[in-house]
Amino acid sequence: MSETTTYTGFWQESPRPGILGWLLTTDHKRIGILYLGSLISMFIVGACLGLAIRLELIAPGRTIMDAQTYNATFTVHGVIMIFMFLIPSIPAAFGNLLLPIHIGARDVSFPKLNLLSWYCYIIGAVLAVASIFGGGGAPDTGWTFYVPFSTQTSTNVSLAAFAAFMLGFSSILTGINFVTTVHRLRCEGMTWGRLPLFIWTLYATAWIQVLATPMIGITLVLIILERTFGAGLFDAARGGDPILYQHLFWIYSHPAVYIMILPGMGVISEVIPTFARKPLFGYWAMALSSLAIAFAGSLVWAHHMYASGMSDLAILVFSFLTFIVAIPSAIKVFNWVSTLYKGSIELAPPMLYALAFIFNFAIGGLGGLALGAAASDIHLHDTYFVVGHFHYVMFGGGGFALFAAMHYWLPKFTGRMYNHKVAVIGWALLFVGFNITYMAMQAVGIQGMPRRYYDYVPEFTTLNQVSTVGSWVMALGLIIMFANLWRGMRSGRPIGLNPWGAATLEWSIPSPPPLENFGEEDPVVTRGPYEFKGVVADEY
Amino acid sequence: MSIEHRDDTGDRFGMWLFLYTEVILFSGLFILYAMALAKFPQQYAEASHKLNIYFGSINTIVLLTSSLTIALAVSAIQMGRVKHCLNLCWVTVALAILFLVNKYFEWSAEISHGIYPGSEQLAEMGEGVTSFFNLYYFTAGLHGLHVLIGASLIGVVAVLTAKGKVTSDRYTLLENSALYWHLVDLVWIFLFPLYYLIL
Amino acid sequence: MTEHKHEPVPYRTFIQIWLALLVLTGVTIAVSRVNLGALNVWVALAVASVKSSLVIFYFMHLRQESRLFKICLLVMLVILAIFIGMTFIDVLYR
C-alpha cells in the first residue's frame, strides 16, 4: 500500500482538523469539493426522477404513478436539475477549485462569503426537499412556476419558491466573488491575454449571475406574496398581467441557460488544446465571444413566449436577437474544431467527453435555431422537441462538460488516476444512450406530442418506448462512470504533477495542491495558458 | 497560518456589485410599475392622490438627511474623529427609526381606510387603482425591509467602532455599510415621485 | 496590489450636496403640482436621476473610484435599461 507515502495536500492540511475543518473551511478547494459532493448527490436524485418519468411514459395511460405524482415528479426533476445541479455545477465546483489557482492567487476575494454561499445552497436544497414531503404535497407547477396556476394550486409552491430564492442568493454570492477575484487577485504577469479560457467564461458567467439572478429573486418573492395576500398582481381582472410574469421569469431564466453552458464551454476550451497539444485557435475570438454570449444572452428572453399572446412586434425583435446569440456559439464551435487541425491528438477520456460535447451541443443548439424562428416555434413550442433541445444542451452540453471536467481535473485534486478503459466504456454507453433517449424525444415532439404530458395518444407510443430504453442505457453508462471515478479517487494509481501535459498553472503545483496553492511566494507568469513548448507529461 | 490578505478596493468593489443586485431586485417591481402606468395612466394619477404627500415628503427629507449623516460619518472616521463618527452613526439609526415610525402611521391610516393588498374595497376602485396599491405596498414594503437591514448594519458597525475594531486605518466595514445605506436612499429617490407625485 | 485610499471628503462638500438634494426635492414636488400631462413622469424621473447622480458620485465616493467602478455602473445601467425597455416592446404593442 502506497497510501502512507503519498502526498495529500489540502485534504489533510487545515487550520481545523476533522469534520469541522470541512464545515467551517474557507479554503476555496475544500469549498469546491463540498459543492461537488452536494451537487452530484442532487444530480443522482434528479436523474432517478428522470428515470421515473421515462418509466411512466413507456406506455400510454397509467403505468407506475398517477397524474398528480407525475406532475410533481417532473417539477421536482426540473427544479433540482436546474437550480441545484446545473447552475452551480461547473462554476461553484470547478470554478471554486480552479479559479484562484488559474490566476495565481491564494484564494478568492471573499473566502467567508464563499462558505456562506455554500450554506445558502444547502439551505435551499434542504428546503426544496422539504417541500416534497411537506403538507400540501410536492409542488406541481413545472420549474417555470407560471401564474396563475402557481398561485392557485394547493401544493407547497411557496416553500419551493423560497428554496429557489436561497439557491439564487447562493449563486449571486459566487458571482460577486468571482468578478472581484478576477479583477483584483491576478498574480504578476497574469494579463487579461493570458487568462485561461475557463477563467474568461467564468468571468462572463459571474456577470450574468450578478446582474440577472436578482430578477428571479423578486419574481419568486412576488409569487410567495401573491399566494399569501392574493393581491392579484398577475390577474388581468385586477389590473395585473399574466404575461408580465413570464417576462420577469425569463429575464432571468434565459440568461441562466448561459450560466449553465458558458463554464462548460470554458472547460472544453481547456481540454481540447491540451489533448491536441496545440494553442487554442483564435484565443481572442473565444474570449470575446464569451462576453458577447453573456451580453446578447440578456436580450432574448422572450423567445420562450412566442405563443403566449405577446405582441407581434416583440416576436420580431426577440426572434432577431435570438439568432444573433447563435453567432458567438458558432464561432466557438468552429474554433474548437480548427484547434484539432495539425495537432497531436490523444483520445483520453476527458477528450472523448469534450468531443461528445461538441456533437451534442451542436444538435441542441441547431435545434434552438428551429425554436428561435417565429413560424417553426409555433409548432414546436411546448412539445417534446423543446424537451429534447434542452436536454441536448443542458445534459449533452453542460452535463458532459462537467463529466469532462471531472475526468480532467479530479486526478489533479485527488492525486490519483482512474481506469481509462472503464472510463471509455462508460463514456460510450452514456453517449449512445443519451442520443437514443433524446433524439427520440425530438422526433416525437416534431410529431406534435406536447410536453408535461402524463398520458399520450397511441401514435406516440413507439418513440416513447425507444426513449425509455435509451434512458436505461444511459443510466448504465452513468453508473459505470461514477463508479470508476470513485474507485480511481480512492485507490487509483498516484500521479505526478502533470499527467496530461497541460500548460495552465494548476499543473505546475503538486497533486493534490497544498493549502496555500503556491507556497510562500506568489507565482509570476511569463507565458500564455496554451504554450505547450517544453511542457512534458508525467507518466501515470 | 495564512498571511493576512487585505484588499480594501476589492472589498468596496464587491459591495458595489452587491448593490447592483439590489438595484435589479427592485427593478422587477419597477418594471411592473412602468407597464401598469403605461396601461392605466388616469387611474394611477387618481390612486396617487390617495397617498398622503406629507408623509412622503417628510420621509424623503428624513432619508436624505440620514444619507448625509452616514456620509459624514465616513469622512469623520477617515479623519480619525471617532467620537464624531459614532454620533453620526447613531443619528443615522435614529433617522431610520423615524422613517419606519412614519411609515407605520401612514400604513395604518391607509389600512384603516380598507386599502391593502387583496382587500374588498380596493377591488371596487377599479383595476388600475388596485394595481397601483398592490405595487405600492410591495415596493414600499421591500424598501422598508431594506431600511431595517441597513439600520441594523449601521448599528452593528457603530458598536464595532466604539470597540476600536473600525479605525481611521481600516474603515471598509463602515464605508460598505454606508454604501448600502445610500442605496436605500437611492431607491426612495425614485419611489417617492413615482408613487406620491404622479399627477 | 496598490492600496488605494480616498482622501477624506470635507464635511462642507457633503452639506452642500445635501442642500442641493433638498432643493431638488422641493423642485419635483412643485413641478408635480403643475399638470404637464405625460411629461410629468419624465420630469420627475429626470430630477430623480440628477438626485441619484449626486448621491452616487459624492455620497458614495464614485468620483474618487477608479474607472473600473464607473464602467461597471454603466454596464449595470445598460442592462437595466434593456430589461425595462424591451419589456415595453411587448406591452405597448400588444
Next chain:
Amino acid sequence: MNLPTNPTAQAVDNVLIYIFGFSLLLLLGITVATIYLVIKYRRSKYPEPTSETHGSLWLEALWTLLPTLIVLTMFWYGWSNYLGLRNVPEGAMEVQATARMWSWQFEYPDGRKTSKLFVPVGQPVKVTMTSVDVLHNFFVPAFRIKRDTLPGIETYVWFQATEPGSYDIFCAEYCGTGHSAMITSVEALPPEEYATWAQPQQPSDEPRGLIVLQEQGCTGCHSLDGSDGIGPSLYQLSGQQRKLMADGQTKELTIDADYLRRAIRHPEAEIVEGYDPVMPAYDSDTLSEEDLQAVIDYLLGKVKKAEKAPLDARKLLEDSGCLGCHSEDGSEVIGPTFKGLGNREVVIERDGKEEKIKIDRDYLVRAIKQPKADMVKGYPPIMPAGDYLTDEEIDAIVDHLLKQ
C-alpha cells in the same frame, strides 16, 4: 399531386424544412471534419503538433460572417411565414373558444355550443379564445397552430381544414392534473355535411341536462358512468350519501336538488371528502337558471331518455375501424373474424392462465372496452381500447355481433 395544401401547415413546414436542412448540413460538416481531424492527427502518427498557429483573422472573420448570413435568412423566413399564421383571411368563420380545467367549449355564431370543434372543409376559421381559470393552449399539430388562452385576455388562431377528418386538439400549456387529458378534436366536415350539421337543431333527442353537462365541460372532470375522475362521478346521484367538508368541519347529507344547486353554484363552500377544491363556480351568467334546473333534473334521474333511433351497428363497425382488422366473411385478417361469433367458444389468456369460455354479452363488452384484459389465444395484443365509443354504441355493436 394536387392535394390541397393546408395554408398554416405549409407556412410552418417550409421554415422547418429550411432550418432543419441547413442544420443537418452544418452538423454533418462539423462531425465529419472532427472525425477526420481526430483520425488524421492522432498522436500515434503525429507525436508532436505540426503547427503552432494561434489563429487566423481571415478565418475568424469568415466564420463570423457566414453564420450571420445563414441565421439572418432563417430569421427572416421564419418571421415572414409567421405573419401568415397571424393574418386571418377575409370571410373567416368565427368561433369563440373557452378553455377551462380540463375541457374546451366552442361557441358558434348561432349560439350553439359544442365540446368538439366542427368546421366546414375549405373555409378559413378564426378561433377567438379565452380561459376561465389558468393558462391553457390551443394546439392542433396537424395545422401547426398554437396559442395560449389566458384568463381575462383574448387571443386568436386561424386555420383552414383542407381534408375532411378528425384532427387532435391538445392543450399545450401545463394546467394541472388533467393537462394531458384535455384533448378534443377539430371535426372537419365536407361543406354539405357541415351545412346539415349546422341546421337549426331539431329538438334534440338527448335530454337537455345531458347536453348542458357536455357543453359546459362538466364531463371533463366528472364521468357519467360511475368511474372516478377529477371530481366524483355523476352516475346515479339520487339518494346517495355524501361526506362534505365545509368550514373545516365534516358533515353528511343525502344528495338532493338543493345540495346539487349549491354544489354547482358555490362548489367551494362544501367539498366532497377526498377531492380537491378545484371545481369552478358556475354563476347564472355561465349557466342559466333553466339549464341548471335541467342538469339537476337529469342528475337526479327525473328525466327519461327519449326513445332514440336505433344505432346502425354495421356502420359503426365500419366507421370505428373495426373492419380493418376483423372480417365479416370468415377470413383471417389481423384479428379473429366476426363470422359466427355469436355461438363460438374461444380460448383466452387471463393473467397468464388459459381458459375456454363461451362468448356472451359480458365478454364482448369487456373485449371492446379493455381488449388487454382477456387475450384471445394466438393473437398479438394490438387491439386499441374502444373507449372512443359510447356505452350505447357498444351495446348496439354487441347486439349486432351476437346475432352473427
